[in-house]
Amino acid sequence: MREEETTVPLVSICCITYNHEAFLAQAIESVLKQQTDFAVELVIGEDCSPDGTRQIALDYQSRYPGQVRVLLPEKNLGIMRNLMTTMAACTGRYVAFLEGDDYFTDPHKLQRQVDVMRAQPDCTLCIHDAEVFWQDNSAPAYLFSTKYATLLPAHEARITQADLVEYGWGIPSASMVFRRDSILPLPEWFQGVFSGDYTLQLLSTRRGYIYWLPQVMSRYRLHAGGVMQTSSNTLGQNEKRIFELEHYKHFLPQQLHAKVDEYLEYLYLERSEKMAALGKRGQQLRYYLKAMTINRQRLGFHLRRLVKRVTLSA
Secondary structure: OOHHHOOOOOEEEEEEEOOOOOOHHHHHHHHHOOOOOOOEEEEEEEOOOOOOHHHHHHHHHHHOOOOEEEEOOOOOOOHHHHHHHHHHHOOOOEEEEEEOOOEEOOOOHHHHHHHHHHHOOOEEEEEEEEEEEEOOOOOOOEEHHHHOOOOOOOOOEEEOHHHHHHHOOOOOHHHOEEEHHHOOOOOHHHHHOOOHHHHHHHHHOOOOEEEEEEEEEEEEEEOOOOHHHHOOOOHHHHHHHHHHHHHHOOOOOHHHHHHHHHHHHHHHHHHHHHHHHOOOHHHHHHHHHHHHHOOHHHHHHHHHHHHHHHHHHO
């Protein structure tokens, strides 16, 4: 039996949502409008929102019981734990990603991406372009591909794990369709990372490459309650970034470690400065030493910098 002839979902859409009362219906409707020759399920991880998000999700589940499935944790899990739980509940061979405040704009999106992945067995993640827009229209919308032109070209292309490490995050989250076995099961440390999207991309490309489609097939919403809008350069954010980079080195090939260490050096210095501002001299010194020693070729630079600072403060 061909995989599209069975009612078992070939594609699961992992949708995490919190306080998305104003947006979730649009996200769900964009899934229901998908035209495919295979079965699709929408798995919604509703993380105990204080607004009406949960009721909206449940209403759609009651209307589309064979297609929409809602996970109902008893307490708030937080973004990464909710993502891990929702991903684990996905049963499809392919797992698409959609946050509750974004939405698909092309009814053939999933079909196009699955067609690519069927034809290219070594493609573990298929992505496409997306439009970024502000909910309040406070700034003009733009395409991801214009901001990340080096990573996301104007033509179809393959993107490797080395490309991701070199250029960093630049992939629209609602564009991602993974091979399920390239990312699941997620490691337990995933719950402590800063960027779930980027970590999923790196994990998936352990076993293959990313295929980029230049068509614009989703929209990425920026609003006051969004994760990226509420993020700031805090001590906690710095800690999570260090945590994830140190864990990346456990699975990235040795030839990519130098690039990771380059960013870790910066983050260790940043943490040292933050500890100094808090008056924690021991921690300040600890992270300064970590920055100094992570790259032996730059040890001389850091020693000269340290001597200069000591001289000026004397």
